[in-house]
Amino acid sequence: MIIKAAWVVPIAAPPIRDGFVEIAGQRIVRVGPAEALKAPMRCDGASREDQAPVEPPDAGTPVCDLGQAIITPGLVNPHTHLELTAYAGMLKPAPFWKWIEKLVVLRRKSGRRERESRGATEGAWQSLRAGVTCVGDISRENVSWVALKDVPIRKVCFVELLSLADQPPRDPAELRTAVAEVDEDELLTAGVTPHAPYTVSSEHIRAALSLADEIGRPWCTHWAETREEVAFLRGDERALPWFLGRLLKQCGVRSPASPPGEYLQRCADGLRPGLLAHGNYMDGADAHQIAAGGHSVVYCPRAHAFFGHEAHPFSRLRAAGVRVAIGTDSPASNEDLSLLREIQFMGRNCADLPRADELLRMVTLTAAEALGLERQIGSLEPGKAADLAVFPCAAETVDPIDELIERAPLPVAVWVAGRQVV
């Protein structure tokens, strides 16, 4: 099928006015200006010299002309907890520790697994309806992959290790068992996530990252999210709130007495790089260590504001060479799961803003790289998966990327692996 629109934004190349994307089966076959589809062929089969070598479509290839619209790769959300969609809108903006205490109370209410499974499904559909075709999703008790398996969204289902939890996985053996349970398919990849450096011991973090390395799957973790966490990592064992203290002692979680960058380097030394959610409190030295390790950081702009954190160090991280992608975190600390609204929010609220094309890359190709999926998704290129989002645009649009960021429209159509799902 050939899908035509007023604009095609391939990410890996500049926007194309009056462009097309041709898909066959689950893949993208060609991307280019619609004009080139009519290019006369020379008798030796070569194309005109001033145009890319595009052959005219087969007579039977269906053409879908979407008119005033912008085709982008499906957006990629590298950090969310879809199961927490069950608590969307229930918690008010508050500092992180106050919020998490209240969240724990909500999660303890009976019927949790069913409620959170439904939340995961709902969150996945909410994502698709916002043009997000791939999520890096964390599930506490490994329930989300079951709920998400039948939803036509691409997903890395990160299985969470949390030492102080009352349910598995709480140690590397339970983590290994849970990861093995995940029934992967074309759209579903298993991943590994030790929750955070203040809830999992260094030995268990290392074991979790080693498991990811051994099975060749991505890993993520929450890192340097709060000031108190960083003070704890640097050696102040009383920096964390009182309700964590006793539990941490029971689980053998001690301060590593290192700054977050150095500690990560120790935990991940010699292993594949991973994805760090938040990284809100990283200084220049941390940034250089994260860059040297090849890790990615996911900044969640609206959740960041929800918790009232200080300005995020994304410029410092990027300047040091760290790959910074944009995510949403969960609907329990955000208004919705729209990535365009995240970069719109950045445009309106952040200083030292990356260029518009870089912002869009942070929710597509860079996010795909953070999840280790850049060879499959994140840009419109022949051979990649046919994951597309199509957004409406005004007839007078001259810059489709500015239009997407300023208006953050909802998509009119979404394809995942060549199948139209919205």
Ligand SMILES: [Zn+2]
């Ligand atoms: Zn998170």
